[in-house]
Amino acid sequence: MRLDLEGITVEAGGARLVDDIRLTADSGAFVGLVGPNGSGKSTLLRTVYRALRPAGGVVRLDGQDVHTMPARAAARVLAALPQESSAEFDFTVAEVVAMGRLPHRDRTAAADRAICAQAMARTGVGHLADRGFLALSGGEKQRVLVARALAQQPRVLVLDEPTNHLDIAHQLDVLSLVRESGLTVLAALHDLNLAAAHCDVLYVIADGRIVASGPPHDVLRSGLLAEVFGVRAHPVRHPETGALHILFDRLPPSA
Template sequence: MSGTELAVETLTLTAGARHLVRDVSLTARPGEVIGLVGPNGSGKSSLLRAVYRVLRPDTGQVRVDGADAWSLPVRRLARTMAAVVQEPGTGIDLTVREVVAMGRTPHKRLLDGDTAEDARLIDTALAAVDAADLAGRSFDRLSGGERQRVLIARALAQQPALLVLDEPTNHLDIRHQLEVLGMLRRLPATVLVALHDLNLAAYYCDRLYALHNGEVITSGPPAEVLTPRLLAEVYGVTAEVAVHPRTGAPQVTFLPGEPAGATPAGPDQPRS
């Protein structure tokens, strides 16, 4: 793996008359971990689907190292980009090892078998997500958290220079949340990840993009993005933000009650 550059340029996605994403631009430089934050319905998943070529943009572009991602051959793009979607798959009648081995497909010709190097990469990917002991088990018999880890391992086996993840910590216990995000932090790859947990986003991400109603409200280092004012505006909550004495990262504490002078944001409510 080696990091690649991602550029999303004035991207708009619609569903009928509704804007899912409106004029969104972002950049992820080689080796950065970029986080998307925002409440449910803010456009995070839709934006990621446009990046990994499930939803075609109405306008705007997704560029990977300067090339239009939607114009690249599927196989070529798969050698550069891997995606982990929000819902762990089901109905896959394969062993865990076979699922992870699917990550090697973009690097093979038709009918090629697994090589010793493939086996090494599969073993390494399983170990990276603490799933080596699951290798012989049926994927469909795993818990949601176990399936999630296996799908992350499949993406790692793909050796992507760009890794796109939609809520990868869903279904994971706290230990595996920390281990998975720590592993992503250490990868020699560019990472674009949507996260609900703002404290995890603050600690593990280089920069954040905050979305609301399909638009980027603000972006920058976590300390600049995660402010009480933004959390009141975007999430409709009262929060205190302090610097954690050990990590130096912003630490968000949510408090009961509505923020003073603020109205909880609805899906159609304009920003002031």
């Protein structure tokens, strides 16, 4: 399923937080959104998963305006993992993952259990099924929420900093799992090396506007990273895979 953002603008308190964003994620592509803190990444993603209505522009799924779709219909094709997720009640892990099945009218108890078990196995949380969600570590909670999104069986997955709280091994596992899922993925990522390794296309956002887009090796160049992130970047290649990797240090003091 193709995702298109057409001129998305978001305003709050008289300020323009996101300004005329145009972005495309082709069916099955993993598209990364990168930028400094406060650049508008999370605000933009909230318009995609319907938590925020834009002041201007349209979010389309295969040409259909997502904000005009019935909530259940939208939830059958689009799942989201926000940056901050909370639970007021201490559901078990199995119950949290099962919430991903709620949009599906044609579900049966046996089918739901099988889908949820598969999602938990894929994210390595099957052994936590009977544990209370609130008692988990941050990394465990994050993997459970990824399992819930996968159990929803969407065609588009929106992720806001999905590697938060994860150790290195689980960061790689989760992004590889998402990459191999075949879903259309739009993810905000703060780690540029993870973005370079897993994304097909990157969009760089600064001050609410897209300032660069394209394949990671075309986008993550020293001049742009200095301008947008205020760091000196040294692109290198991974000694085994040849993938782009970036070393960082501080910019020298200006003369």
